[in-house]
Amino acid sequence: MKKSFFFITSILMTIIVLIGFSPSFLLRPLFTYEELPIAYIIHGTINLIWFVGLIYQTYMIAKGKIxxxxxxxxxxxxWVILMLLSNLYIIYLTAIRYHAGELSxxxxxxxxxxxMIGLLFSIIIISLAFTYRNKTKVHKRLIFIFSIGLLGFxxxxxxxxxxxLTDQTIINGLVMSVIIRNLFYIGLIIYDIKKLKKPxxxxxxGILLPxxxxxxxxxxxxxxFGEKFLDLFN
Known part of the structure; x- marks a missing residue:
């Protein structure tokens, strides 16, 4: 099997997903007695399967099994259609929880x-990836960008x-997302320069999109707009 940047990064992405969702999803019983609603279990499983499929797909390319x-x-x-529908349902549940007084x-x-904005960007990116599936350089980078977007959660x-890193929860999440995302993109830039002589x-x-x-x-x-959007579900 030839060396493959995208195969290696797909494994790294999956490891990050497993680590990130261990406390709240995969190893939840070890961290809390509160049960996770079935809708969130299904949602998490659907999205996790994407990364498993990504490993398989990049492995097939690395093996030359086009x-x-x-x-x-x-x-x-x-499967992506199912992912997008699942994300829409989670947005709906969030709005319902707000109107029930569970969320501020x-x-x-x-x-x-x-x-919702992330979902719209995802639809555009994955649609382009499907449209340009026969243009390898474009297709694999669009899939990479789509996966990095999912990795943000x-x-x-x-x-x-x-x-x-700080005592501010939101800042911690944002900073870590920027650090990890940019590490992947630094790797992609190095790959581009080796293969194409330029990014x-x-x-x-992909770097500018977030x-x-x-x-x-x-x-x-x-x-x-947030309050107006939530009122649509009232």
Whole structure:
């Protein structure tokens, strides 16, 4: 098997997901007696399977089994639809919890608006990845960007719950996400320079995308969109 940057990073991403979601999901009984609602268990499992599929797909490429990769690819893109629907349902549950008085306006607004904008970006990226599935350089970087986006939920939890850098929970999650995400992108830039002699344009877009995402979320929240969005579920 030839060396594969994307195979190695898919393994690293999966390890990070396992670490990030151990306290709240995978090893929850060791950390709390509070049971996790079935909807969140299904949601977590669906998203975890994406990373398992990512390892398989990058392994097939590393082994040169392109036909196997393409056959499984169609099934995985079908699975992505289930992932997106699951994320939509979690947004809905968050809104319901807010109206039931379980979450504050600030917390519910941040989660719902943040997840909705992230979901829209994810739909665009994965749609482009499917459209350009026969253009290898474009396709694999779009899948990389999509996976890094999903990874943000795990890195946030690592910063909040496992390796707190400050006494500010939100800042911890954000800082850890930026650190881990940029480490992956530094690796991709090095890979690009070795293969292409310069960073691929999608690598640059991938680095900038989270900042664009955060700017949009901030503007929406500052203009009261979060409360208006939550009221749609009332």
């Amino acid at each position: 036909i196997n990769h393409r056959k499984m690819g169609y099934k995985i893109f079908g 306006l600030q917390a519910a607004s941040g989660v719902t608006v943040g997840n 795990a890195t946030d939890r690592i910063g909040r719950n496992i390796i707190p 691929h344009y999608l690598t640059i877009i 900042f664009i995402n955060l700017a949009i979320i901030f503007l929406l929240l500052q203009n009261g």
